[in-house]
Amino acid sequence: MKLLTAAQTRAADAATIEEEGIGSDVLMERAATAFTNWLTPRLTPADAGNVLVLCGPGNNGGDGLAVARLLHQRSYHAQVWLLPAERHSADWEINRQRLPAKVEVLELNPAHLPAIAPGTVVVDALFGTGLNRPLDGPAADVVRHLNAAQARVVSIDVPSGLLSDAPQPPDSAVVQARHTVAFELPKLAFLLPQNAPYVGQWHTVPIGLSADFLAQVAANMTVVDAAELAGRLPRRGTFSHKGTYGHALLLAGSKGKIGAAVLAARASLHGGAGLLTLAVPAVGYAVAQTAVPEAMCLPDDAKNHLTTLPDLQPYAAVGMGPGIGQHDDTRAVLEELLCTAPAHKVPLVLDADALNLLGANRPLLDLLPPDTVLTPHPKEFERLTQPARNDYHRLELLRDFASRYRCYVVLKGAYSCTATPEGHLYFNTTGNPGLATGGTGDVLTGLLTALRADQRLSPLDATLLAVYAHGRAADLAVVHTGQAGLTAGALPHYIGVALQELTTPDETL
Numbered sequence: 001m002k003l004l005t006a007a008q009t010r011a012a013d014a015a016t017i018e019e020e021g022i023g024s025d026v027l028m029e030r031a032a033t034a035f036t037n038w039l040t041p042r043l044t045p046a047d048a049g050n051v052l053v054l055c056g057p058g059n060n061g062g063d064g065l066a067v068a069r070l071l072h073q074r075s076y077h078a079q080v081w082l083l084p085a086e087r088h089s090a091d092w093e094i095n096r097q098r099l100p101a102k103v104e105v106l107e108l109n110p111a112h113l114p115a116i117a118p119g120t121v122v123v124d125a126l127f128g129t130g131l132n133r134p135l136d137g138p139a140a141d142v143v144r145h146l147n148a149a150q151a152r153v154v155s156i157d158v159p160s161g162l163l164s165d166a167p168q169p170p171d172s173a174v175v176q177a178r179h180t181v182a183f184e185l186p187k188l189a190f191l192l193p194q195n196a197p198y199v200g201q202w203h204t205v206p207i208g209l210s211a212d213f214l215a216q217v218a219a220n221m222t223v224v225d226a227a228e229l230a231g232r233l234p235r236r237g238t239f240s241h242k243g244t245y246g247h248a249l250l251l252a253g254s255k256g257k258i259g260a261a262v263l264a265a266r267a268s269l270h271g272g273a274g275l276l277t278l279a280v281p282a283v284g285y286a287v288a289q290t291a292v293p294e295a296m297c298l299p300d301d302a303k304n305h306l307t308t309l310p311d312l313q314p315y316a317a318v319g320m321g322p323g324i325g326q327h328d329d330t331r332a333v334l335e336e337l338l339c340t341a342p343a344h345k346v347p348l349v350l351d352a353d354a355l356n357l358l359g360a361n362r363p364l365l366d367l368l369p370p371d372t373v374l375t376p377h378p379k380e381f382e383r384l385t386q387p388a389r390n391d392y393h394r395l396e397l398l399r400d401f402a403s404r405y406r407c408y409v410v411l412k413g414a415y416s417c418t419a420t421p422e423g424h425l426y427f428n429t430t431g432n433p434g435l436a437t438g439g440t441g442d443v444l445t446g447l448l449t450a451l452r453a454d455q456r457l458s459p460l461d462a463t464l465l466a467v468y469a470h471g472r473a474a475d476l477a478v479v480h481t482g483q484a485g486l487t488a489g490a491l492p493h494y495i496g497v498a499l500q501e502l503t504t505p506d507e508t509l
Contacts, residue, residue: 019212126160159176245454270496385401440491
C-alpha cells in the first residue's frame with residue numbers, strides 16, 4: 001500500500017470522479033457507507049439508542065452528515081452536533097439537505113457546550129485531511145470538550161486537528177480517538193509514535209478509488225503487508241542442498257551476553273540458512289555448542305570478547321553485533337570487517353553493539369560497504385546521527401543516512417521503517433507489544449543474516465521479508481504466550497511458519 005500525501009489523496013478522489021463520471025457527492029456517499037458498514041457491527045444494543053455525530057463545515061463534516069443519515073436508516077438514533085461556520089462545502093450542503101427531519105440536529109454554541117456522557121459513542125467528523133494548520137477558537141474548544149468527556153470516539157478518515165503530513169505543534173487541540181477509520185489507504189501520521197494518543201487503532205476501508213491512479217502515482221513511502229511481499233520469497237527447489245541457501249557467519253556474544261549469540265544463531269537457522277558458523281569468545285564456546293548444535297562454532301583466542309575476524313572467504317553473509325560489547329579489540333574487529341567484506345563481496349548486517357561502536361567512532365561510517373543493513377532502535381539511531389526534534393524529523397534523518405552511506409536502515413518500532421539508499425521508506429505492519437523485551441533484536445539480526453546469505457534475494461527483499469517475518473512470528477507466538485509472556489527465545493520457533501506463509505506455492509504457474 002502506498003502512503004499518499006493529503007494533496008495526492010485529493011488527486012485520487014478527483015481522478016476517481018473523472019474516471020467514473022460521477023459527482024463528488026456520490027464518492028462521499030460511498031465513503032460514508034463504507035464507514036457505517038465498519039461501525040455498525042461494533043455497536044452494542046445499548047449504543048443503538050444514542051450515537052453522537054460531530055460535524056464540521058467541510059467535506060469531513062459532509063461525511064458525518066451522510067453517516068448520521070445511514071445510521072438513522074438502520075434504526076440507530078443518531079444525534080448531530082454542528083460546528084458553527086459561515087461557509088460550508090458543496091457536498092456538506094447536499095448531505096445537510098438529505099438528512100431526515102427526524103434526526104436531531106444541534107448547532108453548537110462553543111460558549112455553552114452540552115455535556116457528553118462518559119462512554120458515549122461519538123463519530124468525529126469535524127475536520128479531515130484538508131486541515132493545514134492547528135485548530136484554534138471554537139473548533140479547538142469543541143475538541144478539548146470532547147477529549148475531556150471520556151467518550152468512545154471513532155474518527156472518520158483522520159482525527160480532527162491532526163495534521164496528515166507535518167508534525168503536530170505542542171499543545172494543539174487534536175481529537176483523541178479510540179479508532180480511526182481511513183478511506184482506502186492509511187496516513188503517514190498513523191504510523192508515528194507521537195500521534196498514537198490521537199489515532200488509537202487505525203483501520204482502512206475500501207471506497208473504490210481509481211486503481212489506475214493509485215498504480216501510477218509516485219510515492220516514496222509504502223506500507224508493507226503480505227500482499228506487498230507475495231512472490232518475493234522463492235520456493236525451495238527439489239534438488240537444493242545446504243549449500244544452496246548460503247553459509248552465514250555471526251559475530252556475537254561476550255562474557256555475560258552469550259545468550260544474545262544463541263538467540264541470533266537460532267533465528268538464523270530457523271530463517272533458512274543452509275550453514276551457520278557462530279564466532280564467539282572462548283567463554284561462550286561450550287554454551288554455543290550445546291545450545292545450538294546445528295551451528296559450527298569458532299571460539300575466539302580471547303576469553304571474554306571478540307578480538308579476531310575469521311577469514312571471510314567461506315561466507316555468503318556476515319552479521320555482527322548481538323552482545324559483543326564495546327571493547328577496543330572488538331572495535332578493531334568491526335573496522336577490519338568493514339574493510340575486508342567488499343573484497344569478498346560479503347553483505348553485512350550490523351546491530352546492537354556494532355551500531356554503538358559505529359556511533360562512538362563515526363569515521364567508521366565512511367567504511368560501510370554498499371548495501372549493508374543496519375537495524376537500530378531509535379536510541380541507537382540517535383547515536384549514529386543526532387537527536388530528532390520529532391518523528392517526522394527522524395524520518396528525514398533516516399532517509400539522509402541511508403542515502404549518504406548507500407545502506408539499508410531498519411529503524412525498529414511498532415511500524416519498523418526500512419529506508420533504502422534511494423530514499424524510499426517501507427513501514428512494516430506485523431508485530432505486537434510482546435516484542436518489547438530483551439533479545440528480540442538479536443533474533444532479527446540472525447534472521448536477516450540468513451536471508452542476506454540467500455543469493456536468490458535482493459538486499460531490499462531480504463530486509464523486508466526478515467522484518468515482516470520477525471513481526472509475524474511474534475503475532476503467531478502470542479496466541480500461545482500472550483504479549484506479556486512472549487520471550488525472544490520463543491520467536492525462532494515461529495519464523496519458519498511466518499516465512500512459509502510468504503513462499504510462492506508449489507502449484508503457482
